[in-house]
Amino acid sequence: MDKVSFFGYTIPPEIKAMIPLLGKLESPNQTKEIMSMAATYIITKKINTNKQTVTQLKETTDSIQLKLEKKANNAEDRNQLSIIFTGCYYLLKLAIKKRVTTQTFTNDLNDLKLPQAFINDISALYTSQYKDFIEKTNNDKILFHQLVNFKWRVDVVISSSFTSRVMIPVILMEMTDNFGQQKTFEVSLDIFHKLRYNVSKVLKDMEDLEQIQILSKFDK
């Protein structure tokens, strides 16, 4: 048996369902449009959603639905267009996840015996949008909150109600995460040194990790 195609050993049902319908569609423009809608959907869809991206996704989904409905002349037609949309979405999604080259992408689609026009269109789309797809998937993963804004201030305490002469520096930090949560806190010298040491240690560990041969071999 030769190599496995990028969508796995068995063709996913979503793609399978699309195959017989593709031949029936008269205008290639119509499929082309559906494809680009699927591409837009992939780029807009995000796991780590905040309010802004949720509304953005909703708008995109609504407009896709509207366009699909407009194109369709009757209920059966509408159903077919949805199936094609889902199929295109799955094809692109799997290809992006595996990061297949355009060559493999085209070859694997050829094996599916899809209409030539469809393959040309979707390959062109895949190539032209590849960069966007990759960038989007790199940024889109389940993440803990991220530090988006970090402000600091160094103070020297002169005196306090406890002692008249203090003269030690303290650091104020303000951290804001990507969900808008903001915290302001004081950091004593000892803890600051601990923080600085730990950050540099993790950075060094990360660099060491990149040197490990076996991990770089995984990344192909």
Add this chain to the structure above:
Amino acid sequence: MSENIFGSTKKFNESVEIINKLDIQRFGRILQRIIQKFGQKNERIFTESEETQLQNLLKITSTELDSVLECCSFIFEQTAYYTLSGANLSNQLKKTSLNEDKVQAFESIWSDSAQDVIGLLRQKTVSPLVLDDVAWRLHYQMSSSTSNKKQATAIFEFDLKSTSNNTQPSTQQQSEKLLFEFNKDQLTTLFHKLESIQEKLDTLT
């Protein structure tokens, strides 16, 4: 400091009179305890049962004991505020009507623990949130639902201790945790910022 930092209020003088009557050995031990609990505003110096015992031992009333404790704490507070040395404290106390042996007890205990106490007081802060601890975990992402990209990321946990609400330490041990995930670039950015803080600190010393 020429003037008397302890003032000479009626209450202070009355308390000093009571102190003067106390047994010097027992008084030394009381001072020891006061200095141990010093700076912990919301903690009792003696528990209630200890206070009853002390009253019996020293043969004084509970109000008298209270004024003794308050007076000694006040002396230490003022001493700490002006950061007096043991000898200076003894000079100051000689201006009051405190007996010589009690003055010596104050001096020896203060000389022993001044450094610790003042160090502790200097660290005291009025900021509501203080960074208490840092913990982290480094990991290597092998695969995810959207991509097979491998990448090293680190999660940092910042433990923030709240100082504003320690009137009820047991009911509400207030601490907040801040979690951040960093990839290498983000962590490098943070590191550079910490470095510039360090540079500023270096110019101060």
